[in-house]
């Protein structure tokens with residue numbers, strides 16, 4: 333594998349993003365070379381591309397001297413990292429115990445219905461990725477839904493539509509990166 | 512030197528040694544599975560449990576990862592240890608009942624029952640192969656992936672790793688796939704299928720893609736074809 337630019341095939345989102353060594357290099361320069369920095373590096377890469385492209389991980393491995401499998405292990409360990417291209421907006425609905433008893437299953441169902449996808453999938457237009465997570469630590473406010481880092485509490489099925497409408501306006505964290 | 516008590520006997524061992532090393536050096540047997548000379552201790556299988564401390568404060572620890580401490584009191588064969596060890600073997604046996612290594616362990620430790628559902632996993636996640644690959648073969652081609660239920664060992668992105676030199680070291684140290692790799696000691700093999708065949712390593716070219724994480728067993732495959 334070379335440092336050559338690489339077209340991240342992201343059929344799912346319909347967007348094409350070149351993973352260029354320069355961007356990765358810049359991210360790497362920001363961080364120290366020690367072990368602990370790896371997660372921060374991966375976070376930055378994910379913020380840049382919306383997911384962790386394979387080629388980017390290979391570059392990180394070569395430049396930090398760590399084996400690819402180490403990096404891959406970390407990337408697959410944390411749910412926050414995704415190896416698949418994600419939609420422009422990430423919706424996480426909590427399906428933890430507390431949220432569950434407070435009505436999360438209905439909310440999740442409603443999201444799936446409105447988006448026309450199942451949890452863990454991305455809409456064909458690349459707009460939304462919908463995920464469920466296990467407890468976000470705000471149980472008393474459940475059911476909790478997080479859209480691009482914005483927390484919505486006490487979500488009822490009736491609120492789902494509003495949340496979906498507000499997503500492109502409010503939490504536009506990865507929009508600029510993917511566009 | 513550090514002095515401690517092992518099974519009531521006052522001994523002194525070198526600083527920095529683990530309980531396991533000390534006990535083995537002094538001749539107290541402790542069974543192990545994920546531990547291997549030449550690889551860093553990992554503490555995955557818990558088979559090497561021993562009891563440390565006194566009275567209500569006594570606790571079970573994995574001896575392969577626990578460094579000796581001044582004044583420590585260690586019991587390698589107390590009732591509690593034996594019970595824990597048997598349970599661990601029973602659980603290992605449930606996940607990998609076909610492994611010769613685990614069967615032998617069960618026999619040696621008097622595990623005569625199987626109360627759990629047998630899973631026939633081909634991996635117990637002991638990490639021997641991962642450490643072998645990284646620490647002895649200096650490759651780092653395979654490693655742990657995912658977490659919890661989905662944890663598995665393999666190559667990144669599930670493709671042949673560029674680092675893999677097909678040395679077969681991972682298979683050699685695997686306690687779960689013994690069946691596949693006892694060709695050098697045929698009498699130890701269970702099915703003997705491979706005893707009549709040339710070792711897969713010798714015919715590397717034909718099985719290039721099979722050496723790392725051989726699945727299915729090359730020997731069994733040849734038999735099927737033939």
Ligand code: FES
Pocket residue numbers: 426427428429430431432466467468469470471472474475476
């Ligand atoms: S269960 Fe949903 S935040 Fe804890």
Ligand code: FES
Pocket residue numbers: 542543544545546553554555556557558559560573574575576
């Ligand atoms: S040998 Fe100590 S935990 Fe496996």
